[in-house]
Amino acid sequence: MLALFLIALGWLIVQIRDILLALFLAYIIMAAVSPAVDFLRRKGLPKVLAVLIPYLGIIIAIFLLIIPLIPFIVSQIESLVSGFPVYLNQAARLLGFHIKPANIEAYLTNQLNSFSRDAFDFTTKVFGGFFSLITVFIISFYLLMYNDQFKRVIARLFHPKSRPYVLETIDRINLKLGSWLRGQIILSVFIGVMSWIALTILGISYSLPLALLAGLLEIVPTLGPALSAIPAVVVALTISPTKAITVVIAYMVIQLVEGHLLVPKIMQRSVGLNPVVVILGIMIGANLMGIAGALLAIPFLSFLIVLFQSIEPKMQ
Secondary structure: OHHHHHHHHHHHHHHOHHHHHHHHHHHHHHHHHHHHHHHHHHOOOOHHHHHHHHHHHHHHHHHHHHHHHHHHHHHHHHHHHHHHHHHHHHHHHHOOOOOOHHHHHHHHHHHHHHHHHHHHHHHHHHHOOHHHHHHHHHHHHHHHHOHHHHHHHHHOOOOHHHHHHHHHHHHHHHHHHHHHHHHHHHHHHHHHHHHHHHHHHHOOOOHHHHHHHHHHHOOOOOHHHHHHHHHHHHHHHOOOHHHHHHHHHHHHHHHHHHHHHHHHHHOOOOOOOOHHHHHHHHHHHHHHHHHHHHHHHHHHHHHHHHHHHHHHHHHO
């Protein structure tokens, strides 16, 4: 009977995995916004206003800072993708290779179409479009509104003696997940802005889309920084090998500043993971759920580690 139950449970999880992924994302958003809500409540604001104000701030920031830049960013990215085969061919010639731009362009077009389909699948399956994205934020809103009641409901599933420990574990999970999301946003913005400044000073074409790529790939630990540097180095090679070396040095300096000054401060509350575990987690997440699985693999691993650390003392 137990085997049948586990099989049925596994089948159910597979069938509703997209819903579970969306719920997990909503929970991460709730954990990230929770400190701001607690701060506003300590200032005497009603709970509804304390929850609404951070969300309204996020929406206003998106509409004022991000949406107006989208057309320009899209045009820059399209220009970079269309011109990149030529840059790559020129860079390859400097290294003694010859690559046909037409073959590169066909490959990039195929990869871009594949990425677009994957991104569309990610949007439709996980969010179901714009309205489901709103639903994710609404769920996180209600999780914040009824956070205390939610924790008490979970605690009631356990023995009365274990309930304080369960509540403590939930708080630790919220702290880790919230710290991860806030930290990743800060680090991605820092890497993107610093990369844009460095590339602009060095006179590298398409500095904005290359910097955006660096900021986005910062979400992927270990692999992201190295992958984001490759297109910038290729573009720099078309100017001169010295310029390419300068770009590599600039990216390394930015990563050193981030790794030694920002990460210890910003991500000090996040769970540290072995680089091998990170890479395996990203690969497994991408294989199971595509882009969404790769991006959410790290917080999910952190969630599992907190659970294991909480259960381990009870097992001894």
